[in-house]
C-alpha cells in the first residue's frame with residue numbers, strides 16, 4: 001500500500017508518540033463528567049496554524065470517542081516529531097549555546113488536572129511528558145534536569161534534538177552575533193532565523209469535555225534556562241471544563257505578565273464570545289507592554305496570537321497584527337481561518 005507524505009507523517013507521528021509514552025497500569029483514573037442539563041455542543045479542535053494537520057487527527061479521535069486531551073496531544077505530536085517545524089520538539093531552534101530546550105503544558109478539563117515541563121532536553125515530545133507529570137505525580141510542573149530524568153524514568157527515549165538544519169541556523173546566528181568576536185561573518189544574505197513559534201491545540205467533545213496543550217522550543221537563541229509562557233498553566237494554555245479552553249503562541253514574555261489564557265477563559269465565563277475574549281486579552285497585553293518594546297504609534301514590536309474554544313464548540317483566534325491565521329477542524333473539516341487583529345500590519 002502506498003502512503004502519501006501526509007499520511008506517512010501522521011502515521012509515523014502516531015507510532016512514534018505511542019512508543020515514547022509507556023502505558024503504565026496505575027495512572028490516575030479519568031472519569032467522565034456529567035453533561036449539564038440542556039447542553040448542546042459539537043466536537044471541535046482549534047490550534048495555531050502549524051496544527052493544520054494535527055487538528056484533523058485530533059478531531060477524528062474525539063469523534064471516535066477518545067479523550068479530548070489525548071486527542072489534542074496526538075495532534076501536537078505531529079509537529080513535535082516533524083524535524084521541519086523549527087519551533088517545537090525535534091528540530092526546534094536551540095538556545096544560545098546550541099542546546100534545544102523544550103517547554104510544554106497541558107490541562108484536562110473533566111478531571112481539573114494539569115501538568116507541565118520546562119527546559120527539558122533530549123525528549124522530542126514534551127507534551128507527553130507534561131501529561132505524564134499530570135498522570136503519575138502529585139506535582140504540576142517539573143523543570144530542567146529533573147524533568148529530563150523524570151521522562152527517562154518513565155520510559156521516554158532520549159535523542160539528539162538538534163537537527164543539521166537547526167545547527168547550521170545556530171552557527172549563522174552565532175557568526176553574526178558580534179562583529180568583534182573571533183567568528184568570521186558569512187558573506188551571504190541568508191536571513192538569520194528567529195522564532196517564538198509554538199503549537200497550541202484545544203479540543204472539545206460533543207458532550208463538552210475539554211483538553212488543551214501547548215508545546216514549544218521557545219524563543220530562538222534564548223539564554224539557557226529561559227522558560228516562556230508555554231509551560232505556565234494559565235499563560236501558555238488554560239482549560240476549565242465548565243467554560244472553555246484557550247492558548248497562545250508568540251512572545252512568551254508578553255503573555256506571562258497577563259496570564260492571558262486564564263484571562264480569556266475568564267472573559268468567556270463572563271459571556272464573551274471566544275474571538276472577543278482573545279481581542280480583549282490582547283488589549284491587556286498592550287497595556288502591560290513596557291516602553292522599550294513599543295514601536296511607532298504605541299504598538300508593540302512583537303506579535304502574540306491567542307486561540308479560544310468554548311464548551312459548546314464556538315471558537316475564535318486573534319493576533320496583534322493582521323494577516324494571522326489559525327487552524328480549526330469541526331464538521332466542516334480542517335481549514336485555516338483568518339484571525340481577528342488589533343492592528344493593521
Ligand code: GLY
Nearest residue numbers: 218219228250252
Ligand atoms: N510562546 C513561546 C515562547 O515564548 O516560548
